Amino acid sequence: MSLSHAEPGCAAPLALLDTRVRMETPEGIDLILRPAGLMSRSIAFGIDLAIRGVLLGALFFVLGTLGDFGTGLFMLALFLGTWGYMVLFEVLHQGRTPGKQIMGLRVIHDDGTPIGWSASVLRNLLRFVDMLPFGYCVGGFTCLQHPLFKRLGDLAAGTLVIYRDLPPQRPPLAEATAINPPLPLSLEEQRTLQAFAERHGTLSPARAQELAAIVTQPLQLATSPDPHSPVQQLNGIARSLAGSS
Amino acid sequence: MRLTDTSVVIRPRTPWEAIDLGVLLAQRHRALLMTSWAIVTLPIFALLTLLLWDYPSVAVLVFWWLKPAYERLPLLILSQALFDSAPSLSQALKSYASALKPQLIASLTWRRLSLSRSFYQPVQQLEGLDGLARAQRINVLGQKDSRAARLLTALGSTLEMTFWIGLMVLFYAMIPPQIEADWSWRSLLDVEGEWNWLEHLTNGFYALVLIVWGPVYVSCGFALYLNRRTALEAWDIELGFRKLRQRVLGSALTFLLGGVLALTLLPSSSMAESASYASMTDSSVADEIPSESGYSCPLPPLDNPQTDENVAPPDSPRLLNQTLTSQASQNAIHAVLEQPPFKNPKPVSGWRVAPPRHDARQDAQSAETPSWLARLVVGLLNAGKTLSAVFGALLWTLLGLIVVWVIWRYRAWFATFVGKSPPKAAAPQDIPHQLFGLQVRAETLPTDVADAAERLWQQSPRDALSLLYRALLSRLLTDYGLPLKSADTEGQILARIAELKQSSLDDFSHELTRHWQNLAYGHQLPPDQARQTLCSGWRKLFAPGAGA
Known part of the structure; x- marks a missing residue:
């Protein structure tokens, strides 16, 4: 069994600080533990x-x-x-x-x-x-x-x-029509998009647009005159990633 | 501030985890934080102690009240260390002066007793907000996690007090008992305040405790603030989006670059392409390719379009031009796979229904005997098989039991046949060596007792009788196995001889004992003819020819 701090491999000389530790079982399964202070x-x-x-x-x-x-x-x-x-x-x-x-x-x-x-x-x-x-x-x-x-x-x-890891609750996604992602996305990126749609309610509209502007170009989002359009399209992609259920 | 340069993992956490992250952050920069804190606070503490020598409680109160001023230094260090490398000690101390100035009065007066002090400290120090802007900002930030921030301050002061009292207890525990007794009763009489130094010493413990806890407290509040902003502004999402952008646009850039390169190399590459196309389509070129059997593997269809239809299936014989053909290796593999580690054949016998054969006669028969009947018969047969196995085991057990019983029943009869060694007379050490003071061991006796006695009789009949009697006792012990003891009398020995029911031995023994007793105790010499009768009697009884 080996304990190591999570998320290694960044360019910084020291590993990133995190409150999670990753523990590898003999079966090669990573358990994420969060020690309490x-x-x-x-x-x-x-x-x-x-x-x-x-x-x-x-x-x-x-x-x-x-x-x-x-x-x-x-x-x-x-x-x-x-x-x-x-x-x-x-x-x-x-x-x-x-x-x-x-x-x-x-x-x-x-x-x-x-x-x-x-x-x-x-x-x-x-x-x-x-x-x-x-x-x-x-x-x-x-x-x-x-x-x-x-x-x-x-x-x-x-x-x-x-x-303790409490059973996660599925937060409501922002309402939008599902759009297929224009290019294959990694798991991490899919999760980020999901998180964007899930936490849409806690973000200010200006901040949401700012965030959407970062990925407008790579995800080939249509920049129509409506400033909400990229945000809506991101929500649509997240909805399609989440599936119907 | 660039989020990609953070030294912590940015993700939304629960407030408790955020506080834990603050502890970790303080641990990483432990030495710098504690040294700088000590450099700032200890001179202030010394100054206060000197100024307020007569009022130790006031001194520690003022020292405690000034805490927000010290707390700006750890925050300064941590904020730089978060996105950049940590400043050196001298850099931190230099920039401390400029960080100290803004809103110092407010921090030390009406905001001093705020329980969320460390949580909101970054707003005024790092964001530089004041007045209404600060109030609005705090209002937004404090919508969540402010309870954790208040608990942090409350727990922190409890921890300070605990550590303080702990250090004092430790100090008192270290004092030798004599001095302690002296002290405790002198401190009772402390009226003139001559023991101020002791109180200032305990105040010093508080300053020491703050060196450990102060930076951690600031760090925890800072981590709470970071966590709140992560949630509010979705820092983690921004980081993820930036990575996505980097990946997609970065790869698009290389794609574009590759396209440009391809355009510059267009003439030669297009020529090569056309040449290969010609070779593929031209049948004459294709015919020059050796036939398939010449190759070790079936060629991919693109290389040889003519053989596309009759491409060999994967299980066709291959590698035909070498010693180990595919068929041979297949056979070897199958042979290995049929052997025990892979297959463990086990014969299982029993009755089962034969699989139905598809012809009309059988169908008709199977219609007559329904399948349930067949299954019943098979079941009965199998049950019979199991029962026979059980009965077999029972019968074998019964046979074994009978054999054991027979052996037990006729054990005496068997014992006569099995060479049973006769019971030993007695263990050699049990045989007494002396009876009535006479040596009775066989090795002390002459080989021919009767001759020796006859010869001795001439000189001293006493010795001769003694010899005979000793020899008799010895024979009784060794040959007849009589359990004689050294305490037995002559009469008891005679009684034991009588138990043997051997009249000749009995008579001889009586005769010999009578003569011996007469001589030994009564000093009456035996008559002369006794010599003859005793010696011949002895010879008759114990001579090698006379079977005893």
Whole structure:
């Protein structure tokens, strides 16, 4: 398995910075992973902390009525909540604790496989190192300095926190009559044209015309007196690329 | 600004990913950003500390309030590093003075507490907008992602505080315990402010924390701003379109260039073309081409239009003029393919319906016996085959069980035939070497005991009787395998001999024991004829000829 930053091969002396990493499986399939940084992860941790705090607080009041026995039970619950919450959720819920679920994160192994018991236990045991000397200072610092945003626990356990890939929703294309592209287009170019038609609504008309003017000549678009014509024709090409469905 | 020169991948991201990109950007220029930040902030901090020595809290507050002024420097560096190479340290510091001036008052007063500070900072610093234009721009930019920008600032200040407290805790953890005890109780009595230096030291920790976090914060805000503009102005689409234009127009240019070249070379090329055309169409030239069998491969039809109709099919014999013809190689390939790694023939026996033959008689017969019946019969036959296999296995098992049972049942009978070694009398170490203080091992005895006893009798009958008795005990141990122990008395030995039920041995033993006891314990010499009876008795019992 090899991790490499995506989109290599540009003329710049350094590879282009990106938040995506490409991971190649032994089968030769490229998986695109998006490691999650300190901000979203700390919010997710905050949510988890709040959930645990509320649950354990409620438990404390309920068990407090049972006297010493209740205190003992509460201590057991505290132990389980501290050590088990993260591990159980991560392993049994596809690497997602409730906080990570809300923030759209999940934990996986370095090689993209789902996290297992040993890695999860290790990365959560090492929270107690990351917490030093106060409030996750070590973890936060390593997270800021590591290119894949790993804290010490992640480094030791070989895990990675990534953004989950949500099922993509098909945005509505701009209404236009389909036009066949005048020349064969590569996949990348087809995607760019699609994106143009999909994001047409968020662009100002002037900007859309400006963009269309770039490809008027190569795509042999008709430049009629109507300034919207190239934009409409681009939308038409995108519609024909998208197909009927 | 040229989008094709960016050092980051331009694509629309979620705001969180944009912030992560900012962290990466700050990581790439880590050394430059942190050094320049330290060069700017640390002198200011030192100055503030000196000026406000008596008011440490005020000093750190002022230092904190001036943050937007420092933040212009990282943005300056990052904006240049994004589309161009990063400036050197001295270049950055030189241009910092000019970047500091515009709208400094606004940044340090009414915009100081804005939570989206880093997000909107590029608008005023890089776009140079002010007043209404700035407000409109911010309005457009802030339609999205402003929540992430506010969260960034909130989280950032939390992080600053955490790191600050962390450094303080680390500092206190490093203090030796004696000094610490001394300190803690002195700081309780701190009235005169003699411990200001300690507070200024902790303020210094804050300055250190800012060296790490300040540039990252600016970078994250800048990345958010870039992301927002990417979405608003479709930078990624512009990049894609420009690449498309480059590809199409670039290739069109080469096409045109090629056309011009072809025109300049027109005479010679057209001549060549006509010549080849003539060779193709002229039948006389075509006839001169050797016939097909002379070639190693069938010729493409264009080269030899005459043979277009009867071009050999791909499986026709080829390569006929060499030792390895196509047919031979085909055969070799087929032979290899028929062998085990490719084909694993396995005989499978069973009943199945024969494929129907197409003649009228069979058709009539198959009409009489419907197919379901045939299938039923075949199924029954196959079931019978399976059952016979099962029964066969059962029968073989039964046979094996019977054999085992017979062997077990008649094991004693078999044992007599199988050479079973007689049970050993006792292990050699179990045989006592001495009984009643007498050596009874066979090697201590003379070979002919009776002769030796007769000879000894003349000198001392005691020795002779002793010898006989020892020899008897020895024989009992070795020949008869009696389990004698060194604790046995003479009477017990006699009782064991009686168990053997051998009257001659019994009588002899009684006789010998009686004489021996009389002599050994009663000091009564045996009568003279006892010598004769005992020695002859011994000879009768244990002589080599007398089978025992």
